[in-house]
Amino acid sequence: MTGGFALWVRFxxxxxxxxxxxxxxxARTLEGIRHETGTLIYAVHTPEAEPLVRCFYELYADRAAFDAHEAQQHTKDMLRERAQYLAxxxxxxxxxxxxxxxxxPAVS
Structure with a gap:
């Protein structure tokens, strides 16, 4: 199995x-992401011994789906606002x- 477009982000x-x-x-951003058909997985984790760390695993159907995700207003808002909370x-x-x-998802 190959395909998809994925990334791992550690904040x-x-x-x-x-x-x-x-x-x-x-949580606010996920409200919009749930409607993105090309975003297959957008999972947020925290390591057990690192309560200030958030790890994201993101899987998109392909690079175009990732680009569509990045173009969404909810994503742009998160990218703009997140820096104030991050080291x-x-x-x-x-x-x-x-x-x-x-x-x-099947295309209808």
Missing amino acids: TTLDATAAQQFDALV STEVTFLSELTGKRPSP
């Missing part, structure tokens, strides 16, 4: 208050080798 927030505010921003951001783009993942 470190400034402090506990910033983490809560960042989480609220993410650092690390982005890793991933090439899919194999695995199990959801199928892209």
Whole structure:
């Protein structure tokens, strides 16, 4: 299985208050992301021993779906607002080798 377009992002927030505010921003952003048909997975995690860290795994049907995601107003708003809550951001783009993942939605 190959295909899709994925990334892993690690955000470190400034402090506990910033983490809560960042989480609220993410929750608002997810309201729009849930309607993006090409966004297959947009999962947010926190490592067990790192309460100020948020790790995002994002899987898109293809590069065009990622570009469409980036063009959405809710995404632009998050990208603009997030910096005030963050100490650092690390982005890793991933090439899919194999695995199990959801199928892209059928085009009607």
